Amino acid sequence: MINLQKWAEQYLVACKYQKGLDPKTIKAYQIDLSQFILFTAPLGNELTRTSMMEYISDLHQKYKPRTIRRKIASVKAFCGYLEYEELISENPFTKLQLKLNAPLILPKTIPFSVIEAILSAAYHQGQKPELSEKQQKASLRDIAVLELLFATGMRVSELCSLKCSDVNLTEGEVKIYGKGAKERLVQIGNSAVLAALQTYYVLNHPTIEHTGTFFVNRLGNPLSDQSVRNIVVKYTRLAGEELHITPHMFRHSFATLLLEEDVDIRYIQRLLGHSSIVTTQIYTYVSGRKQRDILSTKHPRNKVHI
Incomplete structure (x- = not known):
């Protein structure tokens, strides 16, 4: 046995x-x-x-x-x-016919106006003159976290595991290690995002260099997944939004908004680190606004004049 x-x-x-x-x-x-x-x-x-x-x-x-x-x-x-390992002669699942039709669950995205409101709330909080040095450091870190989530579409676990050496602020690029230790390189294409990362690094670089982890908490330890969730909840509330928003929804929004801007889905696949394009194709179901734009401008009925 x-x-x-x-x-x-x-x-x-x-x-x-x-x-x-x-x-x-x-x-x-x-x-x-x-x-x-x-x-x-x-x-x-x-x-x-x-x-x-x-x-x-x-x-x-x-x-x-x-x-x-x-x-x-x-x-x-x-x-x-x-x-x-030759412990059994045959995989018992080999000839089993299984049909499990799971319902299609579409990714939940954040309206662009809400993302804008969350980022605005974070920047506003960071500019308050009454903040202590520790509070200002935390606020600037929070801004960098939110900006990077939206700028790269990375998973929260990927963000928390970023090493100091993974973030190249000179070249404006981030090396991300995804599922199965697969590596991908994502460029930071927005100057405001890069500035947020640079500002955070300048104020925290002794701790960052000491721990080797790019994002740290107030105790100098690596930032946890739960801490990132708390950051998102905090600024969602400060923005006056009542939606339940999670860090992973920034990833979904990143992909959907790029798709709406006609970015090739194969490129989005590489940015997200998906092994198969089938995984990325779920976002084609989400973009209702894009569908309306296409049908209102491209449908042949527009050429019919009565």
């Missing part, structure tokens, strides 16, 4: 060091595999098509299609690893 727990641990190590997967992805795999092993324990941890179907049936009673698809993908990949 295979010790699934032991091999699951070895598989996760391989995912980390051989595949270079993101820690959050590995954590999700760990949760999915632990649940799977717990389910199959009463069945003697048998990896047969029958036990897989029972497992999938159990998932259908507990989760939505999107979650089911992820959990099945995790277990299927693990079984593929076991097959490769």
Whole structure:
């Protein structure tokens, strides 16, 4: 009998060091595999098509299609690893016919006017004369964070993991390490954004150089994902907006607004760090304003004169 727990641990190590997967992805795999092993324990941890179907049936009673698809993908990949290691003769998922039609969930974007209001609120806050030195440093950092989120479309985890050496203020470019440790280089094309980053760096460079991390908190530690979320919430409220806005929505807005400006989707794919253009194509469903513009100016009905 295979010790699934032991091999699951070895598989996760391989995912980390051989595949270079993101820690959050590995954590999700760990949760999915632990649940799977717990389910199959009463069945003697048998990896047969029958036990897989029972497992999938159990998932259908507990989760939505999107979650089911992820959990099945995790277990299927693990079984593929076991097959490769010759611990099982065949991946039990090989001949299973699965149809899980998850509903299309469109990315939530921020109206451009709201982005403008949030940035304005941040700059206004940073210019208040009554701010202490620590408060001013924090405000200028917040401005740099918001500007960089919108300027590059990077994920919040990518922003928080930026090293000092990843940000080239002389050339105006940022090296981003995405999922699977994939590297991409994004240019800072706006002088105001670059100025915000330079101002933040000048005031904080001793701490930045000491920690090696570009964005730091008031204690001199690397900025956390939650801190960035708090920054977004803070300036959304200061802007007088009641919308629930998250850092990731800046990424969605970055892509959608570029698409509306006729930027080639393949270029947007590279900027976002997507492995497949299929992932990027979700933004083509979002741009309602662009659709209206196209139909109002390009539709052949405009040439019909009655």
